[in-house]
Amino acid sequence: MSEMAPARTYSQIVGSQFRKNKLAVISLHIIYILLFVFIFADFLANDKPIVMRYQGSTYFPVFREYGVKWFGLNWQDAFKSQQFKILEDKYEEGDWAIYPVIPYSSTEYNLQVKLQPPSRAHIFGTDELGRDVLSQMIHGARVSLLVGFVAVAIYVFIGVILGALAGFYGGLIDIIIQRMIEIMITFPRMFLIITIVAVMETQSIINIMIILGLTGWTGVARFTRGEFLKVKNEDYVVAAKALGYRDFRTIFRHVLPNTLTPVLVTATFGVAAAILIESGLSFLGFGAPPEQATWGSLLSSARDTLPTGWWLTTFPGLAIFITVTVYNLVGEGLRDALDPRLKQ
């Protein structure tokens, strides 16, 4: 590869190929935005101010919330009830607060404004308990993306290892792993997941991620196995064997890096599929616990209010649609960019 254009590395070539696909580039930027929302959700939508001046001192309640959650800090006495909006009545001269763009948390309810259509106060409207839909969507994005990435990471890990073993060794190991794959794919995946979820004691997104991970690895395993079969008789593999490297080193240092790129492409599609399945499960009420806002559960709550509550279906539905689409487009772009036949 490097003979053709010594100045360009492999990733540069792939990068320039990828950039030729406008749609994929736009999609990648949308993924960046989603990642941004994922990381800064608490600063985008929260009922706590980011910075506030209260009775002579300055506080950072959103940061404090992280401290309380993860580092065992406590709320200051004045903020024990965490109702910052009520504190406004006690403001003294010179007190102020800077709120996030959407000054509502995903669980904060206000019955008086329930089922409001989009307005200036609630850009995407409110649900049946008067919770802000946009805030729920922002926090729901966290669940969706987290489920997508973690589930795929789990199944890529399992799939790659099993596929590598099957492809590299062949024989009995290959037969066993192949039969395992066949048994797994005979179950319709959604039904298998629903069955497992139904038996679970507690509802949590961690369970969903693990279940999705444990049921999704077959495709990756087959893919890796195929790639291994292709590569395992290459000269460098034979050389590695001749040098007396242990199988572990041969598999993971020499063969795997050369087979991984197509797997990563399928993983991108996998993220989209996992997001869709999570939404489906939440829609059916099997997914995240009720207090956890997710796109799927928002859609589900909208079912009862249709046709009046159109904003409850439209916005989360669009969010799911856009997310799944951009992951697929990026996956396609990546696939094309990595395809050596298209390279000029």
Next chain:
Amino acid sequence: MKKSFLIQFSILILLIIFANLGLRSLESYDDDELGNAGGIRIDLTGSETVFESSPKDMSPREGGTLVLAESAEPEHLNTYTSTSAAATRVLDYIYETLLDYDYETWRFDRPLLAESFTISEDGYTFTFKIRENVYWHDGQQLTADDVLFSIKAVLNPFVDCAPMRSSFSKVVSAHTNGQYEFVISSSETYFRNQEILGGFHIIPKHIWDPRGLLDRYSVEDLLNSTVTREEAAIKEFADAFNTHPQGRPVGEDAEPIIGSGPWVFDKWITGDYISYARNDNYWNDDPTYIEGYSEDGAYLDKVIVKVITDATARLTALKAGEIDFIPRMRAVQYFTQTNTPDFLEKFQKVSYVVPAYSYIGWNNDKPYFSDKRVRQAMTMLIDRDSYNKYVAYGLGIPTIGPFYIYGEQYNHNIERWPYDPIRAVELIEEAGWIDHDGDGIRDKDGVPFNFTFSVSAGSTSSKYMALMLKEDLRKVGIVVNIRQLEWSVYVENLRDRQFDVVSLLWIGGLESDPYQIWHSDNIGDRGSNYMGFRHAEADSLIETARFEMDKEKRNAMYFRLQEIFHEEQPYTFMFYQRDPGAYLKEFHGVKWIPIRPGYKLYSWWRNTSMAGESS
């Protein structure tokens, strides 16, 4: 990627500045009064005992079909072994009882299959004189033998009807005197005896026991465990009874259920519908036959009970004209999705009270809720009025106790606990729940105030309740976990008392006996006192009141009992329910009554001539 993030970050900062520049105070819209959303609100208080919601200016005519939608299908239609309300709603039209409610007074003393009845002076023995003109749907005559057989079937210990049998636990003997007299004796003068002994469905002996297996045994034999263990025929009968083809779902060829009522079983297509047709040979076809009987027999040719599990699909079917009547719809449908002039033109909306109340039950044996001050505080932390107004659309009627709100047992002198979070927090602190270790969560004796609210998976209203409570209690340093459970698991946990908090609906009667739920005898061993309510005075009141036949004295005891409930708050009593429904305006004679399910179809008739005018 770095650049992209930087740009996004600056956009975020700009947005924050922009959003805060025009920082608004929370806009609260004036809640427009929902009112009755074009429907009729029926309360049946005071002297009003039956309400007719359709025009009364026309005389009824026979004919026509009514299609109504139910949300659940019964698992089978064996009247004794079934526990489903959906089955009862069908079977009440096919089978009859010895006595029934009087439609004027709502006392359970109107003779139906019995022509008359007498109670012995000591109150132990009931003698029913059976009518001589009653025939089963297959033409055979109904006699006292059928009545005796029915009670034998219930008392047979191998028949799967334990919940029903427990009401008959005080029966000591029963026999017939000739063909038309039935005598039954109880060992106690329980105030609900008349309702129980006269209120069970009579089933035909020749259908259910064609071989006469139970003929050889008396009621005393069936109550004697030595006899029932030794005699194989008793078990054999029960096995045949439990699996009898009568009322089993078998599609088109279902064996017709033979009863004596004004409707004849027609078909049961599993997963689709159950239908019943008018009994043209009904024994009681003379409307003036019994005094005080306000019904005129049945008019409709046929009633089809369609099973549509999804609420949205039910409403769609109504609007599309596939069904004529939804007895129970969602509040949100009643108030926001059926307000178009078209709908109101075509359908009549009604909300009617049924003797069922919702509550939040605190497991009194858990450390969190063992102190009554905490339970009182919990009640005061729940903004019941807002919940009723916004989530239940005002359909609830606030209640302070378990007795029927419009009944004679209800104590109207008790003031509800107010919504008062400040007082509630004081009470919680008084009870010793203070944040000792400074982690933001209240604790006592090292136990953090962290409990689980169990929610049945299908119930949106209790899910909303749990979500609101979680958010509210978080602010006072109490952690609520919400757990959604499948209904069967939910009930199992309830019986095993494996829960902290539950939210449920209790379906009662016009007059009820608190023994089953509130007496400490019924804690554990799968008894119905699931909350573990123990109170010496309450126990003795409940015991004495059961056998007090003087209504005034008995109700005085129940009034005191409600004061105890109010003080102890074993439940947070929420609301008596109004069920919202809608029916096609073509139907007349639509009457609403205070007993379950809130309506009886006997008097309904269809004015088919209206169909042309309204379209």
